[in-house]
Amino acid sequence: MTVPDNLLYTKDHEWAKLDGDKATIGITDFAQHSLGDITFIDLPKPGAQVKQSAWCATVESVKAASDVYAPLSGEVLKANAELTAHPELVNKSAYEAGWFAVIKIADLEEKKTLMNPVQYKEYIQGLSK
Amino acid sequence: MNYIPHTELEKKQMLKTIGVESVDDLFKHIPAALRPKSFNIPEGKSEFEVMEHLKILSRKNATNLTDFVGGGFYDHYIPAAVDALAGRAEFYTAYTPYQPECSQGWLQAIYEYQTVICELTGLDVSNASLYDGGTALYEAAMMAVRLSGRKKIIVDSGVSLIYRTMLYAYTSNLSIEFVETPVAHGQACREDIYKHLDEKTAAVIVQNPNFFGAVDDFSDIAERVHKCGALAIASVYPVSLGMLKSPGEMGIDIATGEGQSLGIPLSFGGPYLGFIAVKKEHMRQLPGRIAGATADKDNKRGFVLTLQAREQHIRRERATSNICSNEALCALRALIYTCLLGKSGFYELARLNYQKAEFAKATLDKVTGVKVKRSAPTFNEFTVCLPKNADEVVCSLIDKGFACGFPLGRFYKGLDNYLLVAVTEKRTKEEIVQFANSLEAALCS
Numbered sequence: 423m424t425v426p427d428n429l430l431y432t433k434d435h436e437w438a439k440l441d442g443d444k445a446t447i448g449i450t451d452f453a454q455h456s457l458g459d460i461t462f463i464d465l466p467k468p469g470a471q472v473k474q475s476a477w478c479a480t481v482e483s484v485k486a487a488s489d490v491y492a493p494l495s496g497e498v499l500k501a502n503a504e505l506t507a508h509p510e511l512v513n514k515s516a517y518e519a520g521w522f523a524v525i526k527i528a529d530l531e532e533k534k535t536l537m538n539p540v541q542y543k544e545y546i547q548g549l550s551k
Numbered sequence: 552m553n554y555i556p557h558t559e560l561e562k563k564q565m566l567k568t569i570g571v572e573s574v575d576d577l578f579k580h581i582p583a584a585l586r587p588k589s590f591n592i593p594e595g596k597s598e599f600e601v602m603e604h605l606k607i608l609s610r611k612n613a614t615n616l617t618d619f620v621g622g623g624f625y626d627h628y629i630p631a632a633v634d635a636l637a638g639r640a641e642f643y644t645a646y647t648p649y650q651p652e653c654s655q656g657w658l659q660a661i662y663e664y665q666t667v668i669c670e671l672t673g674l675d676v677s678n679a680s681l682y683d684g685g686t687a688l689y690e691a692a693m694m695a696v697r698l699s700g701r702k703k704i705i706v707d708s709g710v711s712l713i714y715r716t717m718l719y720a721y722t723s724n725l726s727i728e729f730v731e732t733p734v735a736h737g738q739a740c741r742e743d744i745y746k747h748l749d750e751k752t753a754a755v756i757v758q759n760p761n762f763f764g765a766v767d768d769f770s771d772i773a774e775r776v777h778k779c780g781a782l783a784i785a786s787v788y789p790v791s792l793g794m795l796k797s798p799g800e801m802g803i804d805i806a807t808g809e810g811q812s813l814g815i816p817l818s819f820g821g822p823y824l825g826f827i828a829v830k831k832e833h834m835r836q837l838p839g840r841i842a843g844a845t846a847d848k849d850n851k852r853g854f855v856l857t858l859q860a861r862e863q864h865i866r867r868e869r870a871t872s873n874i875c876s877n878e879a880l881c882a883l884r885a886l887i888y889t890c891l892l893g894k895s896g897f898y899e900l901a902r903l904n905y906q907k908a909e910f911a912k913a914t915l916d917k918v919t920g921v922k923v924k925r926s927a928p929t930f931n932e933f934t935v936c937l938p939k940n941a942d943e944v945v946c947s948l949i950d951k952g953f954a955c956g957f958p959l960g961r962f963y964k965g966l967d968n969y970l971l972v973a974v975t976e977k978r979t980k981e982e983i984v985q986f987a988n989s990l991e992a993a994l995c996s
Binding site for chain 2: 462485
């Protein structure tokens, strides 16, 4: 399982890449691996307000639908349109081509509640035991 | 599957295994006061006695009337092959397949039914069917609410009152705002629809032909509705699609309808058949089961239930709908019926309905005091204005052997003298002429 050093993580296996007051968000390699082949992603629409730990997207695999929660609160600036035609990008490249959305962060304080890469690595090691 | 009841011996063995003395002991944990004192069921009857009882009951039905009643449900001829094939035990007694892929025959039948519905409606994706025309319209309305994120729905009052009533009942706790627009010159009133159409509108719902029998082309409405970011929904009469412009050709997003006329007998309360078909872009919000074609590991054609992540066994409370069943046997009948007719036969059926209704219009127009409404073209059903109360005329013609139509005053205020007359391919020239004569006699008396 890859866990890049430059990202922050949630217990629900979402990641956030901070860039000033913006954040790119997606699901982790651990998450895509657990879900199996992803067939469809219901993304938030630009302009929508998302709230930390509340629903922001749904990922469908062949016989499951899983909710994705926003790692941070804010307004959706753009969503990854490539995923509509190619949801498998999330399986192939969870941290790069498989990003979900870019949000304008509403409250930078919220990032303190997220895990750093070391903490997340320990967390998923604990889960697989 | 046969029905094999447990024998007394088997019951005793089962009770012994779980360690109780009698069947009553199974209910001991329910306080005596809450247990029924008696089930109030009469003593059992013999087969002979039951048959006699049912015969007496069935005599209360009027079975020999010549039928000119429509209003959404039509007296079409059902070829004997429909009963013979749909009655095969493999289909007739099969329960809903919980391991659907084990039932390849059923899945193929559903897949082919969906294909027929897509071809008739001119749309891309159909589900495995819904309960009836009314529940199908409700599901279409809810699809539009989910897809648009809006909660206002404009409904043309030419949509059957039965469907409108169901729509309002099903959505009564969902705070959806309905606006009903009036019918103008027998058709959907564009001016009123556009007046209410705004950025809060989820959908506009129309019906073709409408309840008065008027045929319309909703292309203009669909275009305006799309400009507003809303969806166009049409409830359609499938037999009419043999010759009328399809919902797909009009740019309609979701087509629904009652499939009874496709080989399902008229019966009080059903079972009937709801169909729904949508543009491909909307398919993820389509409720219910969808059968899909695929290939197995040896590259042989096979069938599966597809897009299941929409459904409640996976998505729980966020599912597209809580529908978890369909009308598989009725859908199978519709498939057999349409396949027996074929493309040219289906067109011929539609043409016969249209022509016989046109003949009936001309014949009834000659009856003194009767005026056939001609403000819009019709398919196989039309409205006539009588010189007296239509309800009374309908009652008096029953004694003459005619179920002569639906009195519109029952559904629409101020239309007490209006009668809705349907003419299917089953009605002969003689029957139509006799009906006109009997009507003339009834109006004179």
